[in-house]
Amino acid sequence: MSSTPILPVSTSEPNAESKPSTTTPNIRYILTRISASVRHALSHCRPWTELFDHTAFAKPASFSDATSRLRKNFSYFRANYLTILAGVLAFSLISHPFSLIILLSLISAWLFLYALRPSDQTLVIWGRTYSDRETLAMLVALTVVVIFLTSLGSLLISGIMMGLGIVSAHGAFRMPEDLFLDEQEPLSSGLFSFVSGAASSAATAAAAAAPAIVSRV
Numbered sequence: 001m002s003s004t005p006i007l008p009v010s011t012s013e014p015n016a017e018s019k020p021s022t023t024t025p026n027i028r029y030i031l032t033r034i035s036a037s038v039r040h041a042l043s044h045c046r047p048w049t050e051l052f053d054h055t056a057f058a059k060p061a062s063f064s065d066a067t068s069r070l071r072k073n074f075s076y077f078r079a080n081y082l083t084i085l086a087g088v089l090a091f092s093l094i095s096h097p098f099s100l101i102i103l104l105s106l107i108s109a110w111l112f113l114y115a116l117r118p119s120d121q122t123l124v125i126w127g128r129t130y131s132d133r134e135t136l137a138m139l140v141a142l143t144v145v146v147i148f149l150t151s152l153g154s155l156l157i158s159g160i161m162m163g164l165g166i167v168s169a170h171g172a173f174r175m176p177e178d179l180f181l182d183e184q185e186p187l188s189s190g191l192f193s194f195v196s197g198a199a200s201s202a203a204t205a206a207a208a209a210a211p212a213i214v215s216r217v
Contacts (some may be wrong), residue, residue, distance in 0.1 A: 027116065045077040051080050057173050059201050070171035076179045081171075085163035092159030099152045114139055 058173035074081060077177055092099040113123060123130045130138070147153040 027111070041079055041082060046077055046080055048080070053075055053168075053174075056175050056178060058175050060172055066172040069174065070168060072176040072179065073171035073174055074167075077171075081167045084167060085160070088163035088166065089156070089159040092155055092162070094180055096151070096155055099150070100151060100153045102146060102150060102152050106143060110139055110140065115213065 046135060074199050093103065114132075117123065147156075
């Protein structure tokens with residue numbers, strides 16, 4: 001009786017397939033969150049015709065009157081003011097292409113060299129391996145150099161100050177008597193709740209990169 005030949009059984013594990021990079025999903029997630037935040041902010045904008053109603057502008061009677069108008073108008077038009085501020089800053093960057101390229105390069109360096117880089121993947125530059133702390137130190141030093149030793153820092157500051165000046169001037173000269181402020185949240189929490197909401201959106205947008213950052217620090 002012929003015995004059936006026994007097929008050889010391999011106990012070795014197959015070659016480990018390379019894990020798909022999480023960089024692309026993280027970037028897609030961040031872009032999706034940013035896009036959703038922008039749409040959410042624009043959906044809360046008041047009608048622009050109401051913002052620029054020329055019949056509602058008048059010189060404030062005093063400094064306290066101007067600050068009171070600014071506080072009320074900010075509570076009502078805060079989404080519009082944020083859009084104006086972002087538009088002024090974007091125009092400042094677009095009008096200076098070199099500074100815009102520097103800013104995009106700096107953001108890309110943070111994303112691809114640190115935030116979105118897998119924790120088990122080391123950074124090798126010119127044959128030298130850099131640890132996470134060394135990479136972080138280099139990026140921080142690069143950021144300081146770019147912000148304070150180039151025109152990018154002054155451009156960002158001037159753009160923000162110009163946007164704040166436009167918003168402050170509008171808020172001080174527009175009379176808020178025709179605005180239904182009682183439908184809004186309390187005025188005393190307007191500024192802080194707005195800043196808190198913006199910070200929450202930024203934190204959510206960076207959630208995809210958080211595990212990698214926490215594991216390195």
